[in-house]
Amino acid sequence: MRLNSKIAFIGAGKMAETIISGIIRSKIFSPKQIVISDIDKNRSCFIKQKFKIFAAKDNFEAAKNSDVIFLSVKPQNISEVIGSIYEAIDSKKLVVSIAAGVSLKYLRKKMPKAKIIRVMPNNPCLIGEGISAVSASKNSGKKEKEFVKSIFSLLGKVLIIDEKHLDAITGLSGSGPAFIYSAIDGMLSAGEKLGLSRQNAKVLTIQTFIGAAKTMEQADMSAQDLINQVASPKGTTIEGLKVLDKRKFKKALFDAVIAAAKRASEIKKSLEGSL
Numbered sequence: 001m002r003l004n005s006k007i008a009f010i011g012a013g014k015m016a017e018t019i020i021s022g023i024i025r026s027k028i029f030s031p032k033q034i035v036i037s038d039i040d041k042n043r044s045c046f047i048k049q050k051f052k053i054f055a056a057k058d059n060f061e062a063a064k065n066s067d068v069i070f071l072s073v074k075p076q077n078i079s080e081v082i083g084s085i086y087e088a089i090d091s092k093k094l095v096v097s098i099a100a101g102v103s104l105k106y107l108r109k110k111m112p113k114a115k116i117i118r119v120m121p122n123n124p125c126l127i128g129e130g131i132s133a134v135s136a137s138k139n140s141g142k143k144e145k146e147f148v149k150s151i152f153s154l155l156g157k158v159l160i161i162d163e164k165h166l167d168a169i170t171g172l173s174g175s176g177p178a179f180i181y182s183a184i185d186g187m188l189s190a191g192e193k194l195g196l197s198r199q200n201a202k203v204l205t206i207q208t209f210i211g212a213a214k215t216m217e218q219a220d221m222s223a224q225d226l227i228n229q230v231a232s233p234k235g236t237t238i239e240g241l242k243v244l245d246k247r248k249f250k251k252a253l254f255d256a257v258i259a260a261a262k263r264a265s266e267i268k269k270s271l272e273g274s275l
Contacts, residue, residue, distance in 0.1 A: 005033065008066035010059050010081055011073035012038035012047045015098060018126050019070065020051055022154035037062035063088035068147075071097040075267050078102050079274070082110045089114050094144050100170050101267025104137050104163055109275050115140040117148050120169050121155065123177040130156035131173050135163035167268065171261025179256050184209060 007029060009016045016036070023029050034053040038044040048055040056062035063069050063085035073081050078099050089095070095114045097107055098121060107116045117140055121132040132152040136145050145160065152158045161169070184205055191201030215226060231237040244250070 005029070005067040006035065006065060007033060007068045007070065008035045008037065008056070008062040009070045009072055010037050010062060010085065011071065011077075012036050012040070012043045013072055015121060015125070016070065016072035017047060017050075018155060019072070019121075019151065020047065020053065022125075022128070023151060024051055026154050028150070028154075035062045035066060059084040060088050063093075067092070068094045068096065071095060071099060073099060075099045075101050075271070078106075078271070079110070082107075086111065091115075094140070094147070096148055100174060101167070101264040102271060103268045104135065106268070106271045106275065108137055115144050117144060118163065118166060119148065119152060120166055120174050121152060122173050125152075125155035128155055131159065132156065133159045133161050133166060133169045133173070135161055135166055167261045167264040170264040171257045171259070174264075175260035176257065179253060180209070 007023070009020065020034060020036075023034065024031055031052045032054070034051070035056050036044050036047050036053060037056040037059045038047075044055045047053065056065075059081060069085065069089075071078065071081060078097075089111050091113045093114050095107065095111060095116045096119060097116065098119050100120065102118070104116055104118055107114075107118070116137040118135045119132050122130045124130040125132065130152075132155065134145065134148055134152065136148075149158050149160065159169075187208070188198070188201045188205045191204060192198055196204070212226075216223065219226065221229075227241070231241055
């Protein structure tokens with residue numbers, strides 16, 4: 001994509017805010033090249049003032065005057081949003097959707113002229129530590145893929161993948177941070193129950209997760225090997241692991257990922273069934 005390209009964000013939610021922040025922070029594009037549109041005009045005004053970008057009067061205006069259009073809306077609103085910009089879409093425009101469960105098939109059917117790329121980012125993109133999975137339609141070329149990869153690389157790691165894996169990725173890395181936050185909250189609360197201040201419990205818990213994740217990343221060992229390093233017979237850790245096994249902790253995490261992926265697939269099938 002050209003450095004003088006104009007970028008529109010349809011939907012001004014937290015992820016749109018995060019992407020805009022990364023773009024402006026990198027200075028790849030100037031605020032003057034970015035426009036926002038959202039049904040919540042107060043939210044549009046907030047984003048406009050925060051980043052000194054332009055707020056369009058409606059979705060059509062934002063799309064018509066842009067080269068790249070980010071659809072950062074909820075899946076249940078995607079049909080209405082596409083309807084509002086349809087007349088502004090031509091073969092020169094690149095549409096980037098971050099709506100979970102909204103397939104390329106659906107998007108191509110609704111916007112046959114556009115080049116379309118799907119992205120599944122995740123919550124840690126907020127601090128530049130996310131991971132985003134990117135899948136492109138057949139009419140999207142190398143330059144479009146590289147452009148989208150360069151944008152999301154500002155927010156963390158990027159994987160270029162076949163779309164057939166996006167439901168699984170939605171369940172694993174898209175929804176996964178919430179499962180991790182839940183585990184953190186449980187451990188933090190236990191620390192408080194045992195007499196630690198909330199601040200100390202928070203520091204200890206978070207650093208434990210960070211350290212364990214980095215160890216898993218860097219050590220040439222399986223998760224079970226690392227568990228065995230920490231858990232000695234008749235020690236403290238083994239007692240805690242007995243509780244996790246009894247409560248089927250790993251099975252619960254497994255089922256949570258499967259359930260989230262299944263829901264993404266259901267959304268996809270429902271939307272495609274409406275074509």
